[in-house]
Amino acid sequence: MEVSCAFPTALDTPDHVALAERLGFSRAWVYDTSQQSPDVWMTLALAAERTERIGLGPGVLVPSLRHPMVNASATATLCALAPGRVAVAFGTGFSGRRAMGYGAVTWKFMDAYLRAYRGLLRGEVVEWEGARMRMLHPDGHAPARPVDVPVLVGALGPKGGAVAKDLGDGLFATLQIPDYVGDFPWSAYLLWGTVLDDHEPVDSPHARAAGGPGWALSLHGAYEFGGPEAVRALPGGDEWLAVVGKAGEDERHLSVHSGHCVELNDADDAAWRAGGHSTLRDVTLSGTTDEVRRGLDDLAARGVTEVVYQPCGPDVRTELERFLDAARA
Structure with missing residues (x-):
């Protein structure tokens, strides 16, 4: 792969x-x-x-x-x-x-x-x-x-x-x-995702900056494809909807997609702080080097021939290096 x-x-x-x-x-x-x-x-x-x-x-x-x-x-x-x-x-x-x-x-x-x-x-x-x-x-x-x-x-x-x-x-x-x-x-x-250090919690500052933008897509996607009820089923979903709902319907999409794949917007941040971070490993490829490696093996077994990783956060070089090291492990 x-x-x-x-x-x-x-x-x-x-x-x-x-x-x-x-x-x-x-x-x-x-x-x-x-x-x-x-x-x-x-x-x-x-x-x-x-x-x-x-x-x-x-x-x-x-x-x-x-x-x-x-x-x-x-x-x-x-x-x-x-x-x-x-x-x-x-x-x-x-x-x-x-x-x-x-x-x-x-x-x-x-x-x-x-x-x-x-x-x-x-x-x-x-x-x-x-x-x-x-x-x-x-x-x-x-x-x-x-x-x-x-x-x-x-x-x-x-x-x-x-x-x-x-x-x-x-x-x-x-x-x-x-x-x-x-x-x-x-x-x-x-x-999206990030390679975590051993025993690093999923709500660490590093996990938030490097894994958070990809994690937020689970909320954005749930809203766009399933509507508010799909978001409410997610940890932090009510808090996310409370922020998005402050905008009028004709401009709500601006609140939903602000910061797309780059940073957490206000709604994403509210959901993260309310416990949404608990799904980081579920909705992104985040984990230790061994866990990321196993995730990549699973993708290959399912028929993926090219994995495309988007780094997030302030240190793009380190995120790229850590992901490549996991892929080669």
Whole structure:
């Protein structure tokens, strides 16, 4: 199983990608979260210039944020900057849409988008929004078509799985592992957590900073997919809802997704202090070196071929090093 990393795009992400290459990670995925991040393609271009070996790609692109020609052109540009190192993942938009008040894009839209995007990279004339178009880049403006780049699809349910099998080269999963993960030759799984010292409590300052942002996704996901009742079933859920509920319904998503994958927001902090931290080991890959190693072995046994770890907290280097040491143990 390959060991890769991911970053919630920030101004220092290109340097973190270069660090990940030096440490030995296979690939670096960068988030497409426009509501809180610098542009994913600019960031990947800078990372390409600072690296030589590590794989690069957006994980995951949210189709509604850009015209398929824009993503096709950006993909071709990155392939020119980092030949042989690029892969692209697409998803329906968890925080990339919900943090702006929208729902996820439909799988019908994703299907049409991927067909147009892949057709453009092959050099074909495609139809989008009632118009016919083709990549017209002259020599020196993009690599010659076809531009061959692997495409992974972020899917959990049966509709997404069908699109991934039909139009993707692999699966990009997170939050949970679908039953069909083993059906793909390339199955990447994005996870969060931290390697704890022996006897370190799960509510330590280190556990909060390094594991907390990933832990908070259990609350965010429960709210988005199951509603308030699903949150109430979690430790600290009532306290979390009390904070989120202070915002009006038309802006509640701002309270839910603030700090996404970076830090605990006010609601997350209230839940953590109310005992929510007790589920850290359950909802993230957090534990001692041996426990993390066993967790990775379990993922491999279930069909995951690439584990994608996002470090959190102020000391990215140490989190990357500790996770890689656990993976190699």
